[in-house]
Amino acid sequence: MTTTPSPEPHRSTTTVGIVGAGPAGLMLSHLLARDGVDNVVVDNRSYAEIEQTVRAGILEAGSVRLLVDSGVSDRVLREGDEHAGIEIGFDGRLARIDFADLVGSSVWLYPQTDVFIDLAAARSRDGGDVRFGVTDTSVDDLTSDRPVLRFTDADGVPHELRCDLLVGTDGSRSICRRAIPETQRQQSFREYPFAWFGILCEAPASAPELVYSHSDRGFALISQRTETLQRMYFQCRPDTDVENWSDDRIWAELQSRVNVNGLELREGPITSRTVLRFRSSVCEPMRYGRLLLAGDAAHTVPPTGAKGLNLALADVGVLAPAIRAFLATGTERELDDYSVRALQRVWKAQHFSSWMTSMLHLPPDASVFDLRRQQAEIRSIIDSRAGSTYLAEGYTGWPA
Ligand SMILES: Cc1cc2nc3c(=O)[nH]c(=O)nc-3n(C[C@H](O)[C@H](O)[C@H](O)COP(=O)(O)OP(=O)(O)OC[C@H]3O[C@@H](n4cnc5c(N)ncnc54)[C@H](O)[C@@H]3O)c2cc1C
Numbered sequence: 001m002t003t004t005p006s007p008e009p010h011r012s013t014t015t016v017g018i019v020g021a022g023p024a025g026l027m028l029s030h031l032l033a034r035d036g037v038d039n040v041v042v043d044n045r046s047y048a049e050i051e052q053t054v055r056a057g058i059l060e061a062g063s064v065r066l067l068v069d070s071g072v073s074d075r076v077l078r079e080g081d082e083h084a085g086i087e088i089g090f091d092g093r094l095a096r097i098d099f100a101d102l103v104g105s106s107v108w109l110y111p112q113t114d115v116f117i118d119l120a121a122a123r124s125r126d127g128g129d130v131r132f133g134v135t136d137t138s139v140d141d142l143t144s145d146r147p148v149l150r151f152t153d154a155d156g157v158p159h160e161l162r163c164d165l166l167v168g169t170d171g172s173r174s175i176c177r178r179a180i181p182e183t184q185r186q187q188s189f190r191e192y193p194f195a196w197f198g199i200l201c202e203a204p205a206s207a208p209e210l211v212y213s214h215s216d217r218g219f220a221l222i223s224q225r226t227e228t229l230q231r232m233y234f235q236c237r238p239d240t241d242v243e244n245w246s247d248d249r250i251w252a253e254l255q256s257r258v259n260v261n262g263l264e265l266r267e268g269p270i271t272s273r274t275v276l277r278f279r280s281s282v283c284e285p286m287r288y289g290r291l292l293l294a295g296d297a298a299h300t301v302p303p304t305g306a307k308g309l310n311l312a313l314a315d316v317g318v319l320a321p322a323i324r325a326f327l328a329t330g331t332e333r334e335l336d337d338y339s340v341r342a343l344q345r346v347w348k349a350q351h352f353s354s355w356m357t358s359m360l361h362l363p364p365d366a367s368v369f370d371l372r373r374q375q376a377e378i379r380s381i382i383d384s385r386a387g388s389t390y391l392a393e394g395y396t397g398w399p400a
Helices: 023-034 047-051 061-069 075-079 099-103 112-125 247-257 308-329 333-360 368-382 385-396
Strands: 010-013 016-019 039-042 058-060 081-083 085-090 093-098 107-109 129-131 135-140 148-152 158-162 165-168 186-202 211-213 220-224 229-236 270-284 291-293
Touching: 016 023, 016 135, 023 039, 023 112, 023 308, 039 148, 047 112, 058 061, 058 308, 061 075, 061 107, 061 308, 075 112, 085 099, 085 368, 093 099, 093 368, 093 385, 099 385, 112 129, 165 308, 186 247, 220 247, 229 247, 229 270, 247 270, 270 333, 291 333, 308 333, 333 368, 333 385, 368 385
Parallel strands: 010 158, 016 039, 016 165, 039 129, 085 211, 165 291
Antiparallel strands: 058 107, 081 107, 085 093, 135 148, 148 158, 186 229, 186 270, 211 220, 220 229
């Protein structure tokens, strides 16, 4: 029997190897390059695939500042929509949480696809090395001082990239996280008994700001994308099959859940439908040897508080200076400090997302007691300046 020898890998070096070209990976690459730190980013999806994946839409004020002040782009300020509040639909009425008045801040509606386009364009403009469409990614020698990133590029050429540091920004199914021995990480995990049925539809906006609607049929979120395209969600069972839902059935369900004065839900053809499961997870610490984790690779949150994308950007806002300090001093404590500091925000966001979720969604086995208690909790927020301020602080994002 003859075997074909595998081709010798192309060997090269860089200072920081980054796995994953989502918001965390590309923003980190940009921040490091700005500081003169060489880096290479690899992603197993093509540019077109990432660009077409519809996900997050809300940016905290701090995320917008990071994009603009770091020189990625100011397109968000020109084309994004600033929202100075949200509406809570409850008890047949709309209650506005006025971020501007309560905490002097706001959020921006700016789709994750545009964040990706801006970041990828900035890397391209600045001569960044980003390889899309790679396969067979693996990381090794994590506790040595020259960890390695192996991958096969889009032309089928195998590569072995030696680095000073590796960063796993490869999303919730991270191979980097799984490369850390289980004995060396604490994995916290919670699965929720519901999911979101998400749609994109061709219709005018029903409201100028996001509407988070509580009802005894379950939760619904009315959000916007453009003047003619809208994003909406309603709480469903995790095993819901989108094929069983016609447009008429979806609209009837949404209408029944946003039955509040002052809101007319505008309908239109539904162009996409997905079920989004709810999971919370945190991997601690966010460092193992010369491997660091950031973004969804280290933690995921249920989408209710709109924190996932923002946390990914916040992580790398802390990681980039930590890497710079490590490279300047050789002191590993800088890397540990990254994990400690990032995790403080991660756990606040976990709490906030979990709290918003449990306040607004009805568990499948909810009793009358549960429903009444939940209604009282929502009243305690919307009828109280202190309660509304707490929500506004968490939603717009805590200071860096
Ligand atoms: C439907 C949906 C709605 C959401 N809504 C919101 C919202 O409203 N607000 C909010 O803040 N967040 C939201 N999120 C979460 C948000 O999208 C994520 O938190 C965010 O994308 C995390 O960024 P990231 O860079 O850490 O990871 P990702 O964006 O997941 O990027 C990881 C990248 O790594 C690549 N990769 C994975 N494995 C490998 C490998 N082996 N080799 C090479 N590359 C690899 C992937 O292709 C991907 O491009 C939503 C998520 C979903 C799915």
